[in-house]
Amino acid sequence: MLDWMTIDNIETIVEKYKLLGPFFGIFLTFLESFIPVLPLFVIIIANAAAYGLFWGFLLSWLGTVAGSYMFFLMIRMFGKYRLFRRIKEQKQVKKLINWVDIRGFTPLFVLLCLPFTPVVVVNTVAGLSNIKKKYYFLTLLISKPILIFLISYLGSDLRDILTSPGKLIISAVIILIIWGIGKLIEHILNKRVERDLREIGKLRKHK
Template sequence: MDFEMLKEWFTMENIMKLINEYRSFGPLPGILLPMLEAFFPFLPLVLFVMANASAFGLWLGFLFSWMGACVGALLVFLFFRRFGQQKILQFLHRHPSVEKLMKWVEHHGFGPIFLLLCFPFTPSAVVNIVAGLSNVSIGQYLLAVVAGKMVMIFTISFVGYDLNALVTQPVRTIIVTFIIFLLWYVGKRIEVRLNKSVKREHSGG
């Protein structure tokens, strides 16, 4: 199975089948899927969260997705914090964009990490790696991850826990579509502002 076929396999139907097939393991599949996304960013976190909410209910689905996403993000952060100085990963430090973002995150701490992780359309894997390579404290990072992922995952869970309502209740569909668009738009605007701030501070320095 090549990469494209693997990506095509991840549909809502297949993920639901996977979760139901391993129901005997309790919440483990619901926690592991979002956790794996932190290591393999091409995996569809939005679909995992929606499937969890549909399979386990709104609150349990949200809890399992939130736990998995936070644990995965923390493991990626700790990996790059521990091994980021090794020769094999030194090229990351030399990348101009990574270097600028690292300095900006170190200077501002909690704020940018929290904001970026609130939105499902920003590259959270990059945020985790950069935070791990930077000197931001583990406490600041953990607080930002727990809070940011909570906002993002609850929003997606709310959309996914009753997918039938999206068809049978057109008003709900319009509201959900608007919320998704708003999250995407605000996330992109924040990303643009962060990039401008990084460039401005870098040129000023």
């Protein structure tokens, strides 16, 4: 298997992927919003390797934003049904929904900027919250480009990265650092959520 994974074979796969057309690249990133097991990281890399940094980034960005917003609208539309009411009553989900209702789009923006965030969870929480549709669409537009551009940059320089051990190591270290920063911010946000909700609870008791 490893013998087959040569630079030439990878480039052949990229060329075949490119033959499927740019709309296929948009469709895959769109689909990932509904099927989170799809490897978004690999899809973004493939788009950038096939179409270059700018177009690869644009295709991935459009597909991801469109898919996330469509999923959000579906949750907003069907959120009144029993299944979603049960989800809404789960402790962690309820906590996040309350925090979004209090803080608005800021926590959603931060969560969507974080690497390896389960976007389907964020979209679900947003759909079940009271955030306005236009605000969530704006949040998706401005939060998604950051991480997608970083991954697209790696994909656009794929051959150099794979053929240069130094660049490969640096890329791996950068990904690990981004992941570590994301986990740290996620931990801080969790603490912030608990603190804010405790303060709100105290204020309600005093009324």
